[in-house]
Amino acid sequence: MDAHGxxxxxxxxxKLRLAEGVDYDVxxxxxxxxxxxxxxxxxxFFEEDFLGCLRDALEASDERAAVLxxxxxxxxxxxxxxxxxxxxxxxxxxxxxxxxFANAKTGFFxxxxxYGELRARLL
Amino acid sequence: xxxxxxxxxxxxxRKMLETILMDEYECIMAENGKQAIDSALKxxxxxxxxxxxxxxxxxxxxxxxxxxxxxxxxxxIPVVLITSLDSEHDESRGLTEGAIxxxxxxxxAQIVKIRVHNHVxxxxxxxxxxxxxxxxxxxxxxxxxSLLDAVTSIIEYRSLESGKHVKRIKxxxxxxxxxxxxxxxxxxxxxxxxxxxxxxxxxxxxxxxxSIPDCILMKPGKLTPEEFDVMKGHTITGSSFIDSLGNxxxxxxxxxxxxxxxxxxxxxxxxxxxxxxxxxxxxxSARIVAVADVxxxxxxxxxxxPAFSHETAADIIRAGKGSQFDPLLIEAFNxxxxxxxxxxxxxxx
Numbered sequence: 121m122d123a124h125g126x127x128x129x130x131x132x133x134x135k136l137r138l139a140e141g142v143d144y145d146v147x148x149x150x151x152x153x154x155x156x157x158x159x160x161x162x163x164x165f166f167e168e169d170f171l172g173c174l175r176d177a178l179e180a181s182d183e184r185a186a187v188l189x190x191x192x193x194x195x196x197x198x199x200x201x202x203x204x205x206x207x208x209x210x211x212x213x214x215x216x217x218x219x220x221f222a223n224a225k226t227g228f229f230x231x232x233x234x235y236g237e238l239r240a241r242l243l
Numbered sequence: 244x245x246x247x248x249x250x251x252x253x254x255x256x257r258k259m260l261e262t263i264l265m266d267e268y269e270c271i272m273a274e275n276g277k278q279a280i281d282s283a284l285k286x287x288x289x290x291x292x293x294x295x296x297x298x299x300x301x302x303x304x305x306x307x308x309x310x311x312x313x314x315x316x317x318x319x320i321p322v323v324l325i326t327s328l329d330s331e332h333d334e335s336r337g338l339t340e341g342a343i344x345x346x347x348x349x350x351x352a353q354i355v356k357i358r359v360h361n362h363v364x365x366x367x368x369x370x371x372x373x374x375x376x377x378x379x380x381x382x383x384x385x386x387x388x389s390l391l392d393a394v395t396s397i398i399e400y401r402s403l404e405s406g407k408h409v410k411r412i413k414x415x416x417x418x419x420x421x422x423x424x425x426x427x428x429x430x431x432x433x434x435x436x437x438x439x440x441x442x443x444x445x446x447x448x449x450x451x452x453x454s455i456p457d458c459i460l461m462k463p464g465k466l467t468p469e470e471f472d473v474m475k476g477h478t479i480t481g482s483s484f485i486d487s488l489g490n491x492x493x494x495x496x497x498x499x500x501x502x503x504x505x506x507x508x509x510x511x512x513x514x515x516x517x518x519x520x521x522x523x524x525x526x527x528s529a530r531i532v533a534v535a536d537v538x539x540x541x542x543x544x545x546x547x548x549p550a551f552s553h554e555t556a557a558d559i560i561r562a563g564k565g566s567q568f569d570p571l572l573i574e575a576f577n578x579x580x581x582x583x584x585x586x587x588x589x590x591x592x
Contacts, residue, residue, distance in 0.1 A: 150349060150352055191298050196256060199348055
């Protein structure tokens with residue numbers, strides 16, 4: 121096990137590296153090559169349940185909160201190289217800002233699907 | 244280690260930034276605007292930098308920034324904003340509101356590290372420079388005062404045994420002014436700042452004597468009316484000299500010096516010289532120096548008289564209440580006459 125390895129979760133590192141829509145190398149480089157940190161942060165990301173918060177906000181028709189959560193989800197996913205997830209969230213944010221709750225909800229379902237698949241694949 | 248405050252509502256972002264910076268800085272975390280402001284105030288003296296996210300629920304980054312910049316304790320801490328790449332207006336707005344720089348998400352660890360380092364270094368240098376400037380300024384002021392004291396003492400030296408008269412006059416004036424300030428007398432004319440200037444300007448009161456010839460200045464006997472007229476001229480000579488100096492950086496100081504030079508021989512009852520001013524028409528600074536000057540002449544040995552005791556001198560001063568001196572200043576003199584006595588003893592010729 122090398123110094124930068126992901127400890128007990130050998131699996132997640134490999135899965136991340138291979139997952140589509142995830143830019144592993146760029147993300148790890150951004151963290152000055154710290155693979156262990158990267159894996160830990162990805163786990164934290166899924167624990168945070170951004171998606172749940174966004175879902176609640178959309179259901180409550182709370183535009184301000186929904187924009188905030190979509191924006192946070194977009195930014196954090198981008199930080200972690202989860203690029204496909206990030207664009208999905210960006211779309212939702214854009215729709216919300218443009219005023220279309222209906223379109224935003226459609227975008228959200230697509231995002232939710234993507235999120236669920238990625239999560240299942242990694243964890 | 245220098246301290247950095249990291250403000251972001253997203254735990255992952257906080258973790259990333261902390262990990263990037265914790266080798267070199269002590270990281271203090273805040274999850275929202277309120278925590279950010281509380282932490283900033285708590286660590287104000289030792290915070291080198293604040294990393295501030297813009298998009299946060301409740302207080303957003305701009306509001307936090309505005310509050311930080313308005314508070315005297317936190318306004319000088321450099322703030323680096325955290326923004327998203329897709330909102331350019333964020334950056335310019337943030338910078339105009341007082342942020343020093345911004346970093347974009349997604350984070351690049353190298354860039355974050357370097358930017359933070361550069362701004363922390365910059366702040367450190369600015370603080371060092373300010374400290375150096377403060378020390379230098381203080382030194383310059385001290386030097387100038389020494390110079391002026393030396394120059395005025397030289398002028399007095401011809402007619403007096405030593406240059407300590409000038410120093411004593413300044414101290415007598417300081418004592419009177421302290422009493423006046425403490426007791427709220429002449430409060431519409433005096434404050435701590437100009438009181439200090441008046442005391443310092445008092446050293447110039449006799450610079451006009453440089454124009455008085457030796458035979459008059461050092462005559463042991465009584466002066467003839469003509470000789471006395473020449474002697475009286477030192478008031479006008481002194482104030483003209485100050486006029487001739489023109490505009491200087493020390494305008495307020497020179498303003499008082501001129502008044503003192505010209506009017507320190509006026510009398511409250513209007514029978515003084517050179518202008519025969521009376522009562523409150525005589526500038527306050529000159530009235531104060533008059534008391535000091537006469538007292539010092541009384542307790543010192545001069546070519547034309549021996550030194551009198553403190554009690555004798557004090558009686559003579561008091562006898563001048565309302566005639567030679569401002570009655571309020573006699574009240575002040577009574578309040579500080581012991582101080583006068585110790586000044587005369589401590590700094591005698």
